[in-house]
Structure formats: C-alpha cells, structure tokens
Amino acid sequence: MQCADLTETLAGAADGVTELGRAERRHVERCLRCQAEIVQYRKLLRAMRSLRTEVLEPAPGLLADILANLEEAGERHAVRSILSGRRMAYLGGLAAATAAGAAGAIVFASRTRRARLAG
Amino acid sequence: MPREVADVVAAAKDGDREAFDELVRLTYADTYTLAHRLTGNEEDARDVVQEAYLRAYRGLRRFRGDAQFSTWLYRITANCAATHLGRRSRHRHDELDDSVPVPDPHPDHDPQLRADADDLRSRLKVALDALPPRLRAVVVLRDVYDLPHEAIAAELGISESAAKVRLHRARNKLRDQLFGRREGESRAG
Numbered sequence: 001m002q003c004a005d006l007t008e009t010l011a012g013a014a015d016g017v018t019e020l021g022r023a024e025r026r027h028v029e030r031c032l033r034c035q036a037e038i039v040q041y042r043k044l045l046r047a048m049r050s051l052r053t054e055v056l057e058p059a060p061g062l063l064a065d066i067l068a069n070l071e072e073a074g075e076r077h078a079v080r081s082i083l084s085g086r087r088m089a090y091l092g093g094l095a096a097a098t099a100a101g102a103a104g105a106i107v108f109a110s111r112t113r114r115a116r117l118a119g
Numbered sequence: 120m121p122r123e124v125a126d127v128v129a130a131a132k133d134g135d136r137e138a139f140d141e142l143v144r145l146t147y148a149d150t151y152t153l154a155h156r157l158t159g160n161e162e163d164a165r166d167v168v169q170e171a172y173l174r175a176y177r178g179l180r181r182f183r184g185d186a187q188f189s190t191w192l193y194r195i196t197a198n199c200a201a202t203h204l205g206r207r208s209r210h211r212h213d214e215l216d217d218s219v220p221v222p223d224p225h226p227d228h229d230p231q232l233r234a235d236a237d238d239l240r241s242r243l244k245v246a247l248d249a250l251p252p253r254l255r256a257v258v259v260l261r262d263v264y265d266l267p268h269e270a271i272a273a274e275l276g277i278s279e280s281a282a283k284v285r286l287h288r289a290r291n292k293l294r295d296q297l298f299g300r301r302e303g304e305s306r307a308g
Contacts, residue, residue: 011290040298044290047236047243048262051156058151058168059161066143066172073173074136 001027003034010034014041128188132179139179143172146189150196156259157200159248167203171196193264197256197274204252239297246296250289257282258289 001023012018013028020028028034124145130138150171155164174195182191247255256275260266261282272282 008287011287011294037294040294041290043239044243044294044297045262047239048258050236050240051243051263052265054152055148056152056155058148059165062151062165062168063144063147065165066147066169067140069169070136070139070143070172070176073176 003027003031006034010037011041014038015045124188125184128179128182128184132182139176142188146192147172149189150192153193153196153259153264154200156247156263157197157252157256158204159252159255163200163203163207167196167199170199170203174199190266190270193260193266194270194274197260197266197271201256201275204256242297243293246293249296250292254285254289254292257285258293261286262290 006024006027009018009020009024010028013020028038124142127138127141127145131142147168151164151168154167154171155161158164158167171192175192178195182188247259250258253275257271260271260274261268268279268282268286272279275282277285
C-alpha cells in the first residue's frame with residue numbers, strides 16, 4: 001500500500017463518509033504523510049462547514065426587486081389565464097358550431113337521398 | 120421544517136401570494152449567499168436569485184414537503200446558477216501562493232487558534248472564488264450545504280460519478296491552495 005493508493009480515499013475518510021479498509025488503516029497508522037493529509041482535509045471540511053452559518057449581506061434593493069418581479073410574473077400569469085379561458089370558450093363555441101353544421105349536413109344529405117330513392 | 124416556515128409554505132402552496140412574499144423575506148439572504156458562492160460575484164448572484172424565486176413560485180405546487188423547503192430552494196438555486204454560468208461560459212483560474220501546513224489543534228480553546236481559524240476561513244473564501252465554477256459548485260453544495268450527491272448531480276445536469284470526481288478535484292485544489300503541496304506529491308485531478 002502506497003500513499004498514492006489512498007489519494008481518493010483520505011478526503012472521504014476525513015469526512016467520515018468512507019471507511020478505510022484494514023490495509024489502508026494499517027498504512028495510515030504508520031504514515032505521517034497520510035496522517036497530515038487527513039488532518040488537512042479535516043481542517044478544510046471544518047472551515048467549509050463553518051461557512052454555512054455565514055450569511056452575506058444581500059445587495060441593496062434585492063428584496064424589492066424580487067418581489068416586484070414576482071408581482072409582474074403573477075400579473076402575466078393572471079392575464080394568460082384570462083386569455084386562455086376566453087380562448088377555450090371561443091374554441092368551444094367554434095367546435096360546437098362545426099359539430100352542429102356537420103350534423104345538419106348529414107341530416108340534409110340523408111333526406112335528399114331518401115327523396116331520390118322515393119321517386 | 121420549523122412550524123412557522125411550514126405554515127407559510129402551506130399557505131403559499133394554496134395560492135396565498137402574501138405567504139410566498141413572506142417566504143421570500145425569510146429566505147432571500149440565505150439564497151443570495153448560496154448564489155454568490157456559486158457564481159462568485161454580486162451581479163450574477165442577483166440574476167440567479169431572481170430566477171430561482173420565479174421558478175420556486177411557478178413550481179411550488181410540486182414541492183412535496185418531504186424535504187426542507189430550504190433544501191428544495193437550494194437545489195433550484197444551484198440549477199439556476201449552473202444554467203446562468205453555462206450561458207456566460209465563464210471560466211476563471213487564479214494562482215495562489217502555497218501556504219505552510221499547520222497542525223490540527225481545536226481552534227475554540229485558544230484565542231490565537233481562533234484567529235488562525237478565522238484566517239483559514241478568509242483564505243478559504245479566496246481559494247473558493249479561484250476555483251473553476253464547475254468545481255466550486257460541487258464542493259460548495261456538498262461541503263457547505265450538505266446536499267447529497269444525487270441531488271447535486273441532478274441539479275447540475277451531470278452524473279453522480281462526475282459529481283464525485285469534481286468534488287475530489289475541488290477538495291484537492293483547495294487543500295493545495297490552503298496548505299501547500301508537499302515535495303514529491305503528484306498533481307492528481
């Protein structure tokens with residue numbers, strides 16, 4: 001077991017995500033270099049986690065911009081809903097008229113045919 | 120999820136627009152922080168935050184409540200940041216000086232050690248900003264925000280194994296920048 005064999009494992013071991021195998025553990029127990037690397041990863045991960053509690057000051061006016069954007073999006077959605085409702089009613093009317101016309105045409109054709117057959 | 124936030128989320132899901140505005144007030148600083156960490160600058164962070172809340176607003180009915188609302192919003196923000204940066208196709212590399220390795224004492228017990236920890240954090244932020252965006256995204260989402268690999272992969276549009284490879288490379292680069300590369304060590308990743 002060489003140090004290079006553990007390159008990908010040590011960060012995970014420092015994180016507690018990866019469990020070292022027996023041979024790996026034996027190597028690390030005897031290798032100051034790998035031990036130092038684990039220590040460095042632990043410091044790095046601890047520093048990374050500490051960033052979680054740090055909240056940056058948002059840019060001035062950002063909250064107002066977000067809310068204004070949402071307001072506009074809400075308005076556009078409402079207008080689209082109204083328009084799609086009217087469009088649906090219009091299309092529904094068209095469909096009904098088409099169906100009525102088709103039914104009328106069928107009735108007319110049928111009567112005409114019967115009249116021809118009758119004489 | 121804290122009951123207060125859970126109630127606001129429930130009201131917002133029911134279409135209460137004021138409740139959604141309240142959610143924005145409760146979370147926008149946190150969202151901005153994540154966006155800034157992912158993009159590295161204020162201008163992009165503002166754009167990403169705007170887009171993230173728009174998507175959250177449109178998609179809130181799909182939020183099932185099985186995860187924290189904040190986690191759901193982090194994922195949306197990560198996705199928006201990835202899309203935004205992909206559009207800009209920006210790629211930054213800054214070389215930093217090597218640092219001297221230090222032992223691993225517990226920083227809270229000694230003022231000097233706490234100062235060292237603060238110094239490390241300051242240097243870490245500089246090192247994070249210097250990472251290529253695609254590496255920075257993974258390491259921030261994993262090591263700062265504790266998102267699981269599959270969520271990170273899904274939001275960044277990469278495979279889980281690619282996410283793990285990038286995480287490893289990012290951690291290596293950060294460790295090298297903060298603690299220096301030892302003699303004879305090969306540049307892996």
